[in-house]
Amino acid sequence: MPKNHHSSSSRACNLCNARDFEFLLKKTGYSILRCRRCELTFTDPIPGPDELKSIYGQEYFQGEMYNDYQREVESRSPDYRKWLSWTEKTSLLSNGSWLDIGCATGGFMQIALEKGWDVCGVDLSDYCVSTAKAANLKVETGTAQDIPREWGQFDIISMWDTIEHLDDPLSALNVAVQRLQPEGWLVISTGDISSIAARLLGKRWWLMLPPVHLYYFSRKTLDAMLRKAGLTPVSVRRFGRRLRIGRAFRLLSGHGTTSAEVGPSVYFNALDIMTILARRTSPEENISS
Numbered sequence: 001m002p003k004n005h006h007s008s009s010s011r012a013c014n015l016c017n018a019r020d021f022e023f024l025l026k027k028t029g030y031s032i033l034r035c036r037r038c039e040l041t042f043t044d045p046i047p048g049p050d051e052l053k054s055i056y057g058q059e060y061f062q063g064e065m066y067n068d069y070q071r072e073v074e075s076r077s078p079d080y081r082k083w084l085s086w087t088e089k090t091s092l093l094s095n096g097s098w099l100d101i102g103c104a105t106g107g108f109m110q111i112a113l114e115k116g117w118d119v120c121g122v123d124l125s126d127y128c129v130s131t132a133k134a135a136n137l138k139v140e141t142g143t144a145q146d147i148p149r150e151w152g153q154f155d156i157i158s159m160w161d162t163i164e165h166l167d168d169p170l171s172a173l174n175v176a177v178q179r180l181q182p183e184g185w186l187v188i189s190t191g192d193i194s195s196i197a198a199r200l201l202g203k204r205w206w207l208m209l210p211p212v213h214l215y216y217f218s219r220k221t222l223d224a225m226l227r228k229a230g231l232t233p234v235s236v237r238r239f240g241r242r243l244r245i246g247r248a249f250r251l252l253s254g255h256g257t258t259s260a261e262v263g264p265s266v267y268f269n270a271l272d273i274m275t276i277l278a279r280r281t282s283p284e285e286n287i288s289s
């Protein structure tokens, strides 16, 4: 085992700092552990930063995880439009500054840009960032911690299917909140490990993907982490995903990491992905103290 792996014994829970974990299952050589205090569920050990970076090379987007992510993105535009319109309706905002953390090749950014938003994005993948830059999008390589200062504060920050990939989700949320306008919004989507699909399928659940997915949230643990980061969850929806039919079959048969973007796209919704819109909590305490 590489030396930069943290051992489970030395880790503290990312949400509540406890060090008491229950072993749930083993998949692709990694353990899935659940905190006995707060129920946050995660992959152990966490790969080191270099290993994480190597997971998301061009191979991830063209071959390993996705056959051709760009083509996949095109078929996903209806999803992006739906997410954007729900976010606009619920936040009562229809323009302003928007940051997409984990923007990949910028598929969602394109849609938001078309609707008139001023959009920037960050992604850990150099391949994605160079693809997005070639499409004239305002993007930089990195995670929440690397958002350029000069980009200022945002009305809305999105993290679509991103937080489950991060090695320190609470820090990422804390940093993101600092970049929101005082009453700005965070919209976040991720799998729900307490969903019926996840419970029934266990290690065969399509989103059970260590070490690509490092954290597995439930409504309860995601709500708790958002609140800890200074956000108030306001609304939740369970959107499905538009997938090429070949990929949908691979996912359903438990071969989630194998690419197969063939055939027409189908809309698939097992109600196991939650999207939460949360508002930055006004720091009223600071006024009285």
Ligand SMILES: [Zn+2]
Residues within 6 Å of the ligand: 013, 014, 015, 016, 017, 018, 035, 036, 037, 038, 039, 040
């Ligand atoms: Zn915990």
